[in-house]
Amino acid sequence: MEINRRDFVKLLGTAVAGLAVGGGAAAIMKIPKSLEPVLYSGPRIESWKLTSCSKCPGGCSLRVRLIDNFPIQAFGNPLSPINDGGICSMGLTSISDLYHPSRLTSPLKKVNGKFISISYNEAYKILLENLKNVIKENQQDDIFIVVQTESEIRTDLLTRFSNETGIKNLIVDNYLMNSRTPYNNAAGEAPDFIDFEKCDYILNFGAQLSEISQSPLYFSRTLIDFRERGHKITTASSKLTGGNFKSDEWIPIRSVSLGDLALGITWVLLKDEVYDKNAEKSVTGFSSIKDYILENYNPDKVENLTGVPKDKILETGRAFEKAKAPAAYFDESILYNSSGTQNALSIIFLNALKGFAGYGKVKDSFYSSVFTNVKSSAGNATFNTFKNSIASKNSIKILMISGSNFIFNNSDQETLKKQVSSIPFIVSFSSFIDETSTYAHLIIPDHNELEKLDFNFSETIGKSVVTVQQPIVDPFFKTTDTGDIIISLMKDLKTNSEFTYSSVSEYIKSIAKKLYDNRNGALMSQNKFTEIEKGLRKIGWQADQYGSFDEFWDSLLEFGGWWDPFGEKDPYSPKINFKDKLPYPITRIDSMDKTSSRNKLYLNIFRKTLDYKGSMSLYPVLVEQFGHNRSVFYKLWAEINPETARRHSLSDRSQVNIKTSKGKFPAVVIYNPSVMPSTLDVPFGLGHEILGDKSGINPLKFSGNIFDTVSGKPSFTETPAEIESYS
Amino acid sequence: MKNILSFLVLFIISAIAGFYFFGKVQMPKTVLVAVSFSHYVHTKQHKMECKNCHQNINTQQRAGIPNIETCSLCHANIINPQSEEEKKIYNYVKDNKLIPWQNYYVVPDYAIFSHRRHTKIGNLECGLCHGDMTTQTSPILNNFRPFEMKICVDCHKQKNITTECNNCHH
Amino acid sequence: MALYGMVIDLNKCNHCESCITACKVENNLQIVSKESAEMGRVMQWMRLATASYEGNYPDVRPVTMPALCLQCDDPPCTKVCPVRATYRRDEDGIVAQIYPQCIGCRYCMGNCPYNVKVFNWYKEAQPIEYEKCYNIDVAVRVKGVVEKCTFCIHRLQKAKENAAAEHRKVTEEDYIPACAQVCPAHAISVGDLDDPNSNVSRLKSDYRKFTLQEELGTQPKVFYLSAKSK
């Protein structure tokens, strides 16, 4: 056919249109433009730096991978004596905080309900003024500091600060402090470490050793060795969580009655008269306690209290007394019920009967030589004090929050919110706006962990280890190291302050100087030493040779830490005085006698691996993985014993409503034969309201207002619950 | 009736054509660099080698495009007063701003290409892929070799190196 | 010719799940939206799979194992691929997956008896803090292709490159996949099964060894060690 011009134009138009459509389709198939900067830019020069992880008290050493001087990945440092190349999920995600979109980029000030960004000097001035005004009128008791940091240096600074300014109410709420408090109450000092190599039997009271502990990675390794040596671990806990299922024996028991079980076992030891006779001397009022226990805690009674069959109690008791060096272990997690501290005390008493086998203190420990007070006297106020004084109207003038998100971690959130919002001045140092810091009037965001210098002291392995946390990148935003703020506050509030250093880094340098002078230790350049080297050591040979301090400092940063490989250990043999906390009235638990527990259910909130702050679900990688083992994603689930489920006629993976006194919330039923028939096990950590992708539900919201009478920790296990069909 | 049919056919054909054209071929981009850099001057006149400026050529995946910290080694002060381009460089160095180079040879993200593998291990000449840059007096305007897998595979075949897909696509 | 295999000691593994996270961040795996996750489209090359529970309460223990691509020596998935997008590499026995080649027919997924392969149903917007941490050695997958565990083949390539640059052989220390590297309990070990004195071939001869569904004759190269359960 002949084509005239108009036809030709038409054809051309069609062709172009066709090409356009085709091109469009092709474009759709390509990878999104948004990724190109990530993938294409830069010469991609790779480098590695060592730093320390600050997600938990473990003090693992990280090996961070940088591309063009931007960190992208973090792995374990194979030369670290603590983690030995391993790393946990939390540590792996420690980079992602740095790039978090909702990180605070500058100090914020609340002006009629909205946060506006201000300069640091301005913010500091406001803070200083407020403090001055209160301190002028000697109302230091109305200033509260709530801290949840793993950094000993910051803790130390805060302690100095509170001492100098006379602020009594410093609440240090971190893992180590909480686990030490019962010891501090009873014995004045806590053991530095537990050495499982010295033990031949472990009776674990609800601690998740390889999941949530002073050093999960170290413990998971040592426990494997322990079991390979053929020794037994008995775990008494309310749930057989991920790590605990490795223990040879599981005694299912509601954690509120752990103390009763401990005393029940004590009864066996006392009855058989097989116990360390020194205990009679070391424990004040031993005989009275002994008599009390002997009459009140015979196995039948304990069986009624705890629901543990008495044969089991006897068996365990016998095992405990037969063992040469049995260790009864508990940690912070025991505090999360109404009689927490008392339970802890009764376990301490049980340990005293066997001379605290395995527990020890580090001889001339570097840690204690640097910080005289951090281990014990810090946290001279508990969360209870805070609650009581906040409850009494407008008694708190100033609240300083650092790292703590206590509103999320508490069960009586609504009341707390009300009370907190009534406080006239709240300053928060958190680098995000979370459930707690929304109530702040002033936020001075802290650096990210990868942006600040810090020392991480650990004695978990029985030797003093100092892991350096070095700044890997320069601060991205207008953030300020909280330590520096505290220091300058000290200077401004107290003219004749005996704290002479002008900044944290300077202070840390001074500690490094101590390290330099302390010639016992070695750089973390090797984590194994041959016998020959040890022998040489005896005759005064030094592991590392360094001429000047600067040299030492550089190599310290290069190798990421310092430790004392040949350090000696002392046994832990304290003088114990329970200050008539023990003997204590029996905690009555109706739930446990067989008749009523048939159809009674209790909410048992358990903490996921490595997640004792409940912050796991804030990380995009981890929130997806939160329940992947149960293949439940972004949702709350409730693990329930199949027979209980059948009694309530619930099918696996069915949606239900869990009803407590505070209301009801949906959950997915997951069959799990390894939970107690009387509990609904729900995970803790989901349901953040402000940060993250607000997925799931925070079960603490719905658990009853039951607290440990001493430490003020919310009870995780004592809320009665019912199951309703999903509507 | 027939017209419409023919138009339809044409449309469909050209759509498919467009799909594959835009899908495979990458459009030549216009390079707007701040400084019209002359490889000729550097290599021929001043007898410099590639790796003097492209420093990671034997050590890293990417050769890297030098920037002021490298340029300043020579251009800390003006060498050739009558050169306009050098002034620009000098200014960048002086007020220590990064030179906004455009890197032209960009390997698509689904193919991993390592310079070291080719230069150090395979010891190939740069010219093999980049052409003779020593004659270039101004920034290049099109690839010496287009980025097509065929080119790679052919070369690998004739040098009988493995053509295992997974070695470059992972 | 090496033949890479993996041994996972279940008696050491204590479900800390760091191998899974490591896999995710090392390989730029896509994070799917809530809706997709509920539909069962979560992208994990490695997952913690609770097969069953053994024993009676209270002595009950979960039988749980990290499940990943078993790198079968006789893989069923490769047999059905219409375009050779997945195949067994001759030089190291790793089952490769070529993303630019795959046409997304998902036949291989249907034929994988361990269903460890995942599919890019969508290309979803990723969280910024995750995107920034992308590993540059691994290509970001486009939508509509199948992917699976590659034994961190990019690490192997790197190791080979380094070894070649230094004129030596690839040693066991050079090539460690991400999951094995991070495992706190050192439960995962990877190495050359052909080399009789490599760590894996030593562990492989352990009496506790078992593999998943041996009866299918797929000859997996990932072995599990467990004294309790088989």
Added chain:
Amino acid sequence: MNNSQILDEDEVLFKPIYYSGKGFYILGAALLAVLLFGVAMYLRQLVYGLGETGMNQPVTWGFYIISFVFFIGISHAGTLISAILRLSKAEWRRPITRMAEVITGIVLVIGGIHPIIDLGRPDRIMHIFERGRLQSPLLWDLTSITAYFTASTIYLYLPLIPDIALLRDRGGRFHKLYKILAWGYAGTEKQKHVLEKAISILMVMVIPIAISVHTVISWIFSMTLQPGWHSTIFGPYFVVGAIFSGIAALMIVMIVFRKAYHFEDYLKEIHFNYLGTLLLVMSLLWFYFTFAEYLTTFYGHEPVEMRVFLYKFVGGYAPYFWLMVVCNFIIPLIFLTNKKMKTISGLLIASIAVTIGMWLERLIVVVPSLANPRLPFPTGIYIPTLTEISLFAAAAAAFVLGFMAFSKLFPLISIWEIKEGREESVRLVSERLNQYLPSKGHIKKIV
């Protein structure tokens, strides 16, 4: 022969080509809307990705593969049946064959497109040709389907030529098109002879191809390790199912057009009677295969196989399974066995039931096996989304549309064959009878 004669006799067959009523346009518009909606949904899927469907990690195949198998199955109606009937010189075939062949042609196209819809990267479809692996059953499929398509289109086209010639001679619209297609056929003895020969060659060729197609499709499943798929009788099982559904589809089409275009005196009770019997036979055969398949599974009692088995019989897919049994076996049995119910309408019900039943059968083959993989974690559920459903609807609409379009271009009943039948059948049959009946004289001899 001249046109005037034909006008008297078979005018009714030409009528639909030239005159179309109001209903036709309404229906056409409606179907077109459905089709376009489907296309739009597909484009959407192309943009956003396969996530638009209800498929997920264990259940990686869904509606698309189901309808692929289903439509290819239906395609066996045509060519196979008409070929068999032609081979067996069944005289009653004459009005049926054409429709049967048309079904094949249209349905093959629709079915063939589905795997492409199912692809995650349709833009890379060329990879199959560039670097295809012949070891993969998908490739066998590709080849056999293309072969089948070519063969059956030719097989449809050849018997059409004389009719096209008639249409060309009548003139009217599209005469140019007819002129091209008719290949200058003038009905001379030589041309007739060649045509007959070509057809008779093709109809022998087509049968093995047709069988192979569905065997290969079944092999897509049975070549895998999946429990419930890995079975030896899948080949014949699928073929039987295919023919079964094919006959049902053919009957539906015949009944509908008989009503719509008034073909009553071409498609008589007797045709349906015969086809009905055929359907009944296939139904029994299908049931036999199903029974064999599941009985062996049950007695083997392998745990993995049993998980799928129970999922089908009592588990999540039980309703579909038992509905399938009812549709494919019970209903046909009721309607086809007793005289009273074996009416046209009864047959229509039966064949509709069978069509639904056979679709369900494909569903039950594909999904439960994927939903219960060998390792019990994670098990999946499959709920199709609007995209998949609308695309299925579009496919069905396309089928009907295609048929309507065809009926507007060519006669749905082979006119020349009818004509030929009128003239020669009697003679041919009597000749054939004489060949195999004993002659009269024979009896005398015995007495």
